[in-house]
Amino acid sequence: MSRIAICAPATPITRDHAQALQTLAAAEFPQHRLFIHDQCFAVDGHFAGPDELRLAALLECANDPAFDAVWFAKGGYGSNRIAERAIMGMGPAARSKTWVGFSDMGYLLGALYRAGIGRPVHAPMPVSVQSDAGKDAVRRVLRWFDGDNAGLEPSLDGRPAVAFNLMTLAMLCGTELMPDLTGHVVMVEEVSEHLYAIDRLFFHVTAHLPGIAGLRLGRISDVPENDRPFGAQPEEIARYWCARRGIAFLGAADIGHDAANRIVPFGLAGDAAGQ
Numbered sequence: 355m356s357r358i359a360i361c362a363p364a365t366p367i368t369r370d371h372a373q374a375l376q377t378l379a380a381a382e383f384p385q386h387r388l389f390i391h392d393q394c395f396a397v398d399g400h401f402a403g404p405d406e407l408r409l410a411a412l413l414e415c416a417n418d419p420a421f422d423a424v425w426f427a428k429g430g431y432g433s434n435r436i437a438e439r440a441i442m443g444m445g446p447a448a449r450s451k452t453w454v455g456f457s458d459m460g461y462l463l464g465a466l467y468r469a470g471i472g473r474p475v476h477a478p479m480p481v482s483v484q485s486d487a488g489k490d491a492v493r494r495v496l497r498w499f500d501g502d503n504a505g506l507e508p509s510l511d512g513r514p515a516v517a518f519n520l521m522t523l524a525m526l527c528g529t530e531l532m533p534d535l536t537g538h539v540v541m542v543e544e545v546s547e548h549l550y551a552i553d554r555l556f557f558h559v560t561a562h563l564p565g566i567a568g569l570r571l572g573r574i575s576d577v578p579e580n581d582r583p584f585g586a587q588p589e590e591i592a593r594y595w596c597a598r599r600g601i602a603f604l605g606a607a608d609i610g611h612d613a614a615n616r617i618v619p620f621g622l623a624g625d626a627a628g629q
Contacts, residue, residue, distance in 0.1 A: 355385045355386060355387065356385075356386050356387070356422045356423055356499045356500075357386075357387045357389070357420060357421050357422050357423075358386060358387065358388050358389070358421065358422065358423045358424070358425050358499070359389045359391065359415035359418065359421040359423070359424050359425070360375075360388060360389065360390045360391060360394060360415075360424075360425050360426070360427050360480060361391045361393055361394060361408075361411045361412050361414075361415045361424065361426065361427060362391075362393060362394040362396075362402035362403075362408065362411075362426070362427040362428055363402075363408050363411075363412050363426060363432065363433040363436060363437075363440075363459065363462060364401065364402065364408075364426075364428065364429060364430045364431060364432030364433045364458045364459070365400065365401060365402050365428050365429070365430030365431070365432060365458075366394060366395055366396060366397055366401075366402035366403075366427075366428070367394050367395065367402075367427045367428050367480065367481050368395065369395055370484065371427075371480060371481055371483060371484060372390045372394065372395075372480075374483045374484050375388065375390070375480045375483045375492065376388060376390070378483060378489060378492060378493070379496065382493065382496075383493075383496045383499075383500075385500070386496060386499060388425075389415075389421070390427075390480075391411045391414070391415060393407055393408065393410075393411035394411075394427045394428075400430070400431065400432065401432050402427075402428075402432070405435050405436050408432070408433075408436055409436040409439055409440060409443070412424075412436065412440050412462075413440060413443045413444065416440070416443075416444050416445075416447070416448040416451065417443075417444065417445045417447050417448055418447060419447040419450075421447075421451065422450075422451060422452065423451055423452040423453070423454060423499065424451055424452075424453050424454070425454045425455070425479065425480060425495070426453075426454065426455030426459045426462070426479055427479060427480050427481060428479055428480070428481035429455065429456065429457030429458040429459055429479065429481075429519075430457075430458055431458055432458065433458050433459055433461045433462050434458075434461040434525065434531070437461045437462050437465045437531055438465070438530060438531065440462065440465070441465050441466070441469050441471065444469075444471055448471050448472060449470075449471050449472055450472065451472040451473070452472060452473045452475060452499075453466055453471075453472050453473065453474045453475065454475045454477045454479075454495060455475075455476075455477070455479050456476045456477060456478070456479065456517070456519065456609075456615065457479075457519045457522065457611065458519070458522060459479070460476075460518045460519050460522035460523065460526070461522060461525070461526065461531055462474075463475070463476065463518075463620060464516075464518070464522075464523075464526050464531050464532060464533050465531040465533075467516070467533040467620045467621070468531065468532065468533035468534070473619065473620070473621075474619075474620040475617060475618070475619045475620065476516070476517035476518070476541075476609065476617065476618040476619075476620070477494070477495050477498070477505075477615070477616075477617040477618070478491035478492060478494060478495055478613070478615050478617075480492060482613060485613070487612075487613035487614075488613050490613060491613040491614075491615060494616075494617065495617065498617055503623070505616060505617045506616060506617050506618070506619075506623055507541065507607055507608050507609060507616040507617065507618045508608060508616070509539075509570060509604070509605070509606075509607060509608075510618070510623045511539075512622070513537070513538070513539050513567050513622075514537060514538045514539070514567075514620075514621045514622050515538060515539040515540075515541065515618055515619075515620070515621075515622075515623070516533075516535060516538050516539075516540055516541065516618065516620050516621075517540075517541040517542070517543070517572070517607070517609050517618035517620075518540070518541070518542055518543075519542070519543060519544060519545075519611075520542040520543065520544040520547075520552070520555045520556075520559065521544060521547065521555060523540075523542060523559055524555045524558050524559050527558065527559060527561075527562035528562065532562070535563060535565075535566050536564070536565040536566065537565065537566070537567055538566050538567055539566070539567050539568055539569075539570060539604060540563060540566050540568075540569050540570070541569075541570040541571075541572055541607040541609055541618060542559070542569065542570075542571060542572060542607075543571075543572030543573050543574065543575075543607070543609045543610040543611065543615075544572075544574045544575075544611075545574075545575045545576050545610070545611035546575075546576045546577075546578065547574075547577065547578075548577065548578050548580050548584070549577060549580065549584035549586065549587075549588070549591065550580065550584050552574060552577075552588055552591055553584070553586070553591050553594075553595075556591055556592060556594075556595035557595060559595075560595045560596060560598070560599040560601055561599065563599070563601060566601060567602070568601065568602035568603065568604040569592065569596055569601050569602070569603055569604060570604045570605060570606060570607035571588060571589055571592045571603075571605070571606055571607060572606070572607040572608070572609035572610045573609070573610030573611070573612065574588035574610075575610055575611055575612060576611075589606075
């Protein structure tokens, strides 16, 4: 059994999301106990409540020894605004937890990994639960909490790995949240960015990844149309910048902003078992 706290360090979910999640979990995963913090439903402009409220909820979940894991409710911009203070406020109970999310939650996952706090994991989030495909993504995570590794990204090969949204990783580079990724396989994905922006992000990111074991490219989805063709597709862009920086391009990763998004424990997969 896992006792899982859910909070929203960036943007809110609705009570309908919460009810759908609890219904699915009760019917199919009664061995797990989910606590959905009321802060998940707060709204303050773009955010799930003001910075102070989001920080307080995150630290409440982090520092409560009754919880085995913290599952971030949703991405959307905002977790970077509270990440440094969150790390500073985390006590001993936070160090035994599994931390699950992706996209904007990469700010927190990266910061936690840098600080050696718990087991950060790239994986789908509860916000997906209202669609049929999204339910399967949620099931993938809940099965992983049971120790079922079928939902892991299939390329994991015994080398330490991480997975990030490309924009999030670019924003992490050069900050106090950025972990040392030497020797890691770095997987990246992106959504709703023009191809020229993907090229620009790779220009920046690859300059900050010296000594990595290699890069894998997840899905680059929902690319907007530009006023002229860029002239290169995402894999060509990734290969170009990897070649310029002397980084091994390792091929595809089964991650992305979609329901097929696979699970990538930070570090070694065996060090972050879902149990």
